[in-house]
Amino acid sequence: MANHQKDFLFVLIKSLSKSEKRQFKIFASRLETSSNTKFIELFNILDKSEGYDEKIILKNGNIKKVQLSNLKSYLYKQILVSIRLNIPNQNIRYQLREQIDFATILYNKGLYKQSLKILDKTKQQALENDEKYMAYEIVEFEKLIESQYITRSIQGRADELVIQAKELNYKNTISSKLSNLSLQLYGIMLKTGYVKTDEEYKYINDYFKKHITKIDERKFGFRERYWFYNAKLWRSFLVQDFLSCYKYSHKWVTLFYDNENMIFQNPVFFLKGNHYLLESLFMLKYKSNFKKYLALLEETTLDSRFPVNDNVASLSFLYIYNNKLNYHILEGTFAESEYLIPIVLDKMTLHSEHLDEHHEMLFYYKIACIYFGNEKHNECIFYLEKIINNKNLYVREDLACFARILCLIAHYESGKDFNLENQLKSTYKFLIKMNDLHEVQKEMIRFLKNLNSIYPSDIKKEFVKMKERFIELDKNTYEKRAFLYLDIISWLESKIENRKISDIIREKARLNNR
Template structure:
């Protein structure tokens, strides 16, 4: 099982890649003065340590105990700042936030027209990428500037912004309601599991229908569809309607494949949707489609455009290898799957900090099933 460290700073430092550590040291060197070299020395001590040991830090003589807490907080913040400055430029959300910050700077300097120009361009980019929360924030900022009567803008501008604000607020409210419903159904699943009686079935059905009764699916955009399929999937799982879970998981996955730019903008949602879809195919023993969509998932992850970070790498490993084992179990090809076991055990060590014990146990259970299938009972 993973031995998760409790000290946040130590865990953060250990999560850094070699390039991120190099970038931080370059960044830190710019801050370095005779009065703040200690936070760099603390970084070096923790980077070289195998476990977090406060006694070892104090024994170095570099830092006094009364300084340690503040120094750790300062170091933690500077590491995050360093990472923030080196985020890949293709990340659309960071681009939007950066442009929003630029607009605020220009506004504070009294350069209103320049600020509005950036806001308008950023808003269009947000809408094109279905970032409606950011678009709404931009419209509210545009309203703030226009309300001061400082731009003498064309007639009708106020009405245009009010209409945009209402539309975005409505769509964001729908997304929020559906995401709340999804989270609540997931919480019920964790607390009570599948329904166990007709009464429980009726409760879940009524609960779901009550929350979606007034919604018009035909007017949904990408994000509203995503949350509707997500909530519908959890409702299907709860009542053990696996045909319905297959239906909504398929819609979830197809939604992304029909909007490929959203795969790269929302990779976690894409990965989870594929996992639930493959799980539904596994439940239904639909081997042909299972193999087809597992191969398609692997091809998409291998695409150079697919985002790469620690979280996504761990989820990709979890979902791909879990379903590779499922495929062999489904086909009964136990001997052919044995090659996966050393790969999985090695990757479990690499991703141990990002996986919970439940998912690790599932891997071990399935590995035991593989060994049982090839009659290696000691290994099992």
């Protein structure tokens, strides 16, 4: 599990690749003097250490405690400078920033025409790559030069720059408004999950309309369109309109494929869009499109032009493997998917510094679902308890709630029901505390609580009654979210028909031709 409390310098050093460490040592050797060799010594100590321990640093080297804080700050900065000097050329933002820096140097030397020439060329490159914030910065720099010095570079230059500044400022303002709205909706989703009542639905709709008015979509460029689809997507997720989720996530992904260079310039946005598209397809049970877009995503990430860095690698793992598990859950091919579990666990360890706790717990929930579908209830309980016992999980309360419900069912199925009464009470209290007690959960707890008092000959009748009750609840907009986390109806059918739940789900998947 990621430990986000580690020393920042230590984590940075451990994140370096072999080539980056080699580059740093070459870079540092140029700086090496009799007065600053200690920061190189500190680097070597931390590079060889398994964990951050000041006692080891002070014991093994010539570094004194009073020097340590300043040395760490200096070393941290020099590592970043070394990495900055070796950034791959494909990163357009670094290229643009470098050119702006060159123009600033020329400006400070009084070489105004040379500075303006670089700025004009860089501005065109920024606009071609939809880097409007940087383009606006360049225009403001050009205005500064033109307003202070008589360059006579182009007639009508002042009017041209003013018009450009206004257009870029407008588009950047729109992007900022839409990105703010998207972030706020995303925050609501993380904290509370889907809307639960008509009042919440109205609040989200009103909130969205308030922030989306007076925006002209016809004037959108790539970035404005991206944030517009992003905000529309989160509004759709919150109100459980999964067809709209599919619509806007598909528009999001198509926007990137229609502007292929943006995939490689903005890989994080591209990955997230694909993840939400796959999640929408999972909710709608569109297997064919799910398989198609998952394969296309994996193929694109293997393209030689696709950026390679720690952040992108972690997100690629997160989204591709989360959806590989989802595909098997959708198909009911639980036994066939077990090979993925050790791969996922190994990769979770590999990317531990870059995964937040929520996504780690989400992987555990998916793994538990795989084991439950394969009737390996002890393994299912093991991974669910990792979620239940996590006291630091403050986001996506619905994940914690349904982990408890599934854990109750797994205990019942495994025959470990001697302590079921206490678990029911504990789960009930938790759901009340989380303000997440819905009819599906109430019915499930009530049903499990009464099972021990039902005659064996009547149990099947009770399962039939519960199935009918849940089919009705599945039609309720605010109750159906329970079935997105846990296929309770298929479980009930497996008990009624005395068949494996994997067979039930696989059969439903075959009948669903989408």
